[in-house]
Amino acid sequence: MPVSLDNKLVVALSSRALFDLEAENQVFEEQGDNAYVRLQLSRVDQPAQPGVAFPLVRKLLAFNEDGEHRVEVVMLSRNDPVSGLRVFKSAQAAGLALQRGVFTKGRPPYHYLKPLGAHLFLSAHIDDVHGALAAGFPAARVFSESVVDAARHPQELRIAFDGDAVLFSDEAERVFQSSGLDAFQTHEQAHAQRPLPPGPFKPLLEALHRLQRAAGDTLGMRLRTALVTARSAPAHERAIRTLMEWGIAVDEAMFLGGLEKGPFLQQFEPDFFFDDQLNHCQSASLAGPTGHVAAGVVNQRG
Incomplete structure (x- = not known):
């Protein structure tokens, strides 16, 4: 019987929504894709710092802690697979149980929201947010400058x-x-x-x-x-x-x-x-x- 995400809360988000990758993104903007990939590969074992959506994701995943799979968090990113490797390693280092991800190397990823049955898409890329909303999915562009305090009201x-x-x-x-x-x-x-x-x-x-x-x-x-x-x-x-x-x-x-x-x-x-x-x-x-x-x-x- 195939695996299904039915009856689960499904949240999809980009790498820059979950982790602080603004410095890496600046390299991409100034030097292009190849330089960005080389930088991510050089930092593949260096965990990225928490980003805007980190507290949200950590607390949502806490609803699975009794062994009942209620929430699924999926990486859905314009990043390349090499950068995706760093994202998963960063998630593991942070104690986030992430298993699924789609990395499109520059192509709009929001088309994959439909097979995921996503209830939310968070991205730093405004065009992807527009596309997701037009397709009928709740979506928002994260404010990278937001105050993030992952320690407050932990329960x-x-x-x-x-x-x-x-x-x-x-x-x-x-x-x-x-x-x-x-x-x-x-x-x-x-x-x-x-x-x-x-x-x-x-x-x-x-x-x-x-x-x-x-x-x-x-x-x-x-x-x-x-x-x-x-x-x-x-x-x-x-x-x-x-x-x-x-x-x-x-x-x-x-x-x-x-x-x-x-x-x-x-x-x-x-x-x-x-x-x-x-x-x-x-x-x-x-x-x-x-x-x-x-x-x-x-x-x-x-």
Whole structure:
């Protein structure tokens, strides 16, 4: 019987999302592919330092520690196989049980998300993020400058989400962008009883809560989620009712009415935060690992 990743939370990520390979990437940018491969080969036995997604991956894999395979983490990278060898050695040195990887040597790797059945793709390459989102997969570009503290709250995985264009569609955001705040508030109050259409990250939130239910409290590791949104009353009601309609409960909800998100996230201490707006990502990156969800009207290109 073939091996299957069905009924598992599947996270795919690039080498630069998991490990700090920015110096190596600079060599690639300045000197080209051959110099990059030579450098990676020379450092094949030198473990890379943790990157932006390292705390997230380590805590997700902790949900497998009782021997039940609930989470699968797969390397999905534009790197060449030689560089992939260093990535796996670095993972082994860090105690991360990674078994699967796809290394495409420069070609877009996001096409492999479909056979993996991935619930999340993290990459430092914005074009790959755009491709993954267009294909219907939750994806974000990691902010390499994010504060990373792999030691904090070791028994709790904390993930925070923006609302519009992330958990929810950008329907309401389009009203705000075209007609302003007053029109947005009026629109959302008038439609408070109608759930928002799902956004690109609804499948990830659903998968995370299935993981929490499957694991229970036996592992000593729990999940804590937060909605962190620029919405304020009365527009908050539609967001809450949408989550209720989906049958998903978040642990915390912050309706900030346009306040800077970073200081609030510093108190929540996320292992990852997802937002569609670059200014919010820049603020959030001072609080913890951050991913830019390049979706919705504010990210339309051209």
